[in-house]
Amino acid sequence: MSSIQFLPPANYTVAVELGFRDSRSKRCWSAGAGFSKRWCPRMRSIRAETAAETFGSRKGESLGPNGECDCDIPGRSAPALSNVGNSTNIAWHECPIGKLERQILLNQKGCVIWITGLSGSGKSTLACALSRELYALGYLSYVLDGDNIRHGLNKDLCFKAEDRAENIRRIGEVAKLFADAGVICIASLISPYRRDRDACRAMLPESIFIEVYMDISLEVCESRDAKGLYKLAREGKIKGFTGVDDTYEPPLNCEIVIAPTDGECPPPGTMAKQVISYLHENGFLKA
Amino acid sequence: MSSIQFLPPANYTVAVELGFRDSRSKRCWSAGAGFSKRWCPRMRSIRAETAAETFGSRKGESLGPNGECDCDIPGRSAPALSNVGNSTNIAWHECPIGKLERQILLNQKGCVIWITGLSGSGKSTLACALSRELYALGYLSYVLDGDNIRHGLNKDLCFKAEDRAENIRRIGEVAKLFADAGVICIASLISPYRRDRDACRAMLPESIFIEVYMDISLEVCESRDAKGLYKLAREGKIKGFTGVDDTYEPPLNCEIVIAPTDGECPPPGTMAKQVISYLHENGFLKA
Numbered sequence: 322m323s324s325i326q327f328l329p330p331a332n333y334t335v336a337v338e339l340g341f342r343d344s345r346s347k348r349c350w351s352a353g354a355g356f357s358k359r360w361c362p363r364m365r366s367i368r369a370e371t372a373a374e375t376f377g378s379r380k381g382e383s384l385g386p387n388g389e390c391d392c393d394i395p396g397r398s399a400p401a402l403s404n405v406g407n408s409t410n411i412a413w414h415e416c417p418i419g420k421l422e423r424q425i426l427l428n429q430k431g432c433v434i435w436i437t438g439l440s441g442s443g444k445s446t447l448a449c450a451l452s453r454e455l456y457a458l459g460y461l462s463y464v465l466d467g468d469n470i471r472h473g474l475n476k477d478l479c480f481k482a483e484d485r486a487e488n489i490r491r492i493g494e495v496a497k498l499f500a501d502a503g504v505i506c507i508a509s510l511i512s513p514y515r516r517d518r519d520a521c522r523a524m525l526p527e528s529i530f531i532e533v534y535m536d537i538s539l540e541v542c543e544s545r546d547a548k549g550l551y552k553l554a555r556e557g558k559i560k561g562f563t564g565v566d567d568t569y570e571p572p573l574n575c576e577i578v579i580a581p582t583d584g585e586c587p588p589p590g591t592m593a594k595q596v597i598s599y600l601h602e603n604g605f606l607k608a
Numbered sequence: 609m610s611s612i613q614f615l616p617p618a619n620y621t622v623a624v625e626l627g628f629r630d631s632r633s634k635r636c637w638s639a640g641a642g643f644s645k646r647w648c649p650r651m652r653s654i655r656a657e658t659a660a661e662t663f664g665s666r667k668g669e670s671l672g673p674n675g676e677c678d679c680d681i682p683g684r685s686a687p688a689l690s691n692v693g694n695s696t697n698i699a700w701h702e703c704p705i706g707k708l709e710r711q712i713l714l715n716q717k718g719c720v721i722w723i724t725g726l727s728g729s730g731k732s733t734l735a736c737a738l739s740r741e742l743y744a745l746g747y748l749s750y751v752l753d754g755d756n757i758r759h760g761l762n763k764d765l766c767f768k769a770e771d772r773a774e775n776i777r778r779i780g781e782v783a784k785l786f787a788d789a790g791v792i793c794i795a796s797l798i799s800p801y802r803r804d805r806d807a808c809r810a811m812l813p814e815s816i817f818i819e820v821y822m823d824i825s826l827e828v829c830e831s832r833d834a835k836g837l838y839k840l841a842r843e844g845k846i847k848g849f850t851g852v853d854d855t856y857e858p859p860l861n862c863e864i865v866i867a868p869t870d871g872e873c874p875p876p877g878t879m880a881k882q883v884i885s886y887l888h889e890n891g892f893l894k895a
Contacts, residue, residue: 414736461789
């Protein structure tokens with residue numbers, strides 16, 4: 322790979338704005354025009370150095386002399402075409418920037434925190450508190466909320482059995498992409514059946530799927546009834562509602578259990594810290 | 609919102625590892641045990657300060673006194689339930705950490721770079737070169753490659769007309785999530801029909817959908833035939849192949865056109881720099 326990729330842009334002002342250091346003076350640019358003063362531009366140059374360091378350690382097998390990808394180098398044999406599911410003649414395309422590089426950039430490890438539990442058990446509360454705590458510590462996370470995804474990607478799905486399974490499969494696949502992007506992805510959805518959750522776990526390397534079970538009793542969840550859904554279910558206005566007329570299968574071997582202490586449900590910050598401790602102890606909070 | 613969210617963890621060693629500064633000595637911890645030395649821990653403390661600063665400017669409307677989310681605060685009225693597509697009784701859940709905060713963390717703006725063009729026009733090559741250049745400059749991007757997504761999220765779809773449209777819709781929705789996460793999302797897929805691309809554009813705020821048209825002639829693409837697909841299509845072994853027996857509709861008003869100069873196709877680095885210039889000029893490379 323050509324080393325020119327890591328030189329500053331030709332335009333000096335742009336280079337300064339992008340945080341490159343002036344190698345003649347060795348000093349760190351404090352703030353270029355228009356550059357956010359809340360961020361130390363030295364970070365950028367460190368980032369660029371880190372990137373160069375990473376590239377330096379790569380053999381660049383998949384790159385041609387002009388930086389082409391493998392699929393576009395004249396004379397290189399055509400990539401293997403395959404059929405996957407219903408798609409025919411497709412080829413996997415590997416980019417030279419992978420999960421490892423993105424993790425170095427973010428100084429964290431991409432993973433999926435899968436929060437499962439009854440409606441009203443506090444899944445979204447934990448997801449938000451966790452996202453907030455991680456942000457305060459400088460880590461990038463993203464919440465995939467079951468209901469929110471039904472406003473977009475999964476708006477074609479209803480709540481019948483096969484659509485619920487497809488809902489979970491798609492969220493699992495998207496979570497996998499986010500983890501691959503280096504992001505700490507927090508998926509928050511009832512996901513009542515063990516087989517659907519296990520299918521998501523099976524998509525990923527074992528250790529990066531972190532299942533969090535909200536072990537809060539149906540009585541507590543129903544007494545909260547934050548969305549008024551239990552009431553509707555008890556009145557028969559919603560059919561197949563988890564905990565009322567559909568089953569919830571608790572995980573058998575999840576990574577984290579959130580449960581009441583002395584009959585008291587833990588507050589959001591405490592739940593979040595429990596998960597963050599797990600992430601810290603298992604090396605997710607560094608590259 | 610309680611300010612306790614921004615205090616270092618109780619465990620001093622953990623706090624140091626997470627990059628908090630010791631306020632007594634005002635010095636910057638150079639590297640805690642196990643902390644990557646390639647990254648300056650000061651970044652973490654800057655990040656934490658930035659986060660606190662951001663939160664300080666928020667009114668915390670959606671948070672209870674103990675940091676609960678709006679849906680879980682006793683006495684707070686239930687959120688509005690709605691029907692979206694085929695999903696009934698769902699509620700949008702807003703997290704206190706939004707796109708703005710993630711953009712501050714990453715010092716970039718989330719957006720979607722949608723690369724469209726014939727098979728063999730260099731879409732994947734540009735996507736990878738761009739991802740590499742952005743990484744070298746310290747920016748986080750993620751490539752959604754049409755073929756790769758057919759290995760996972762879209763493996764249930766084939767190449768018939770409605771499935772191609774659904775393939776593009778789903779990738780558009782996922783790209784929207786990545787942009788919301790603050791990531792520079794690079795979608796690379798033929799996406800031959802204007803209406804499908806415009807539908808993805810319509811999902812997003814206008815200015816963050818950046819359509820890149822690979823204006824490379826069919827003759828050039830077919831002469832490359834990197835995947836051997838044109839040959840199969842000419843032999844009638846693939847039906848409905850774009851450019852052979854299905855149409856490609858060039859964009860009418862795209863943001864960037866990649867085209868040959870003096871009959872020469874631009875090399876990957878040059879194409880990537882053209883896109884990066886656009887990102888820079890339009891403020892995407894800062895928060």
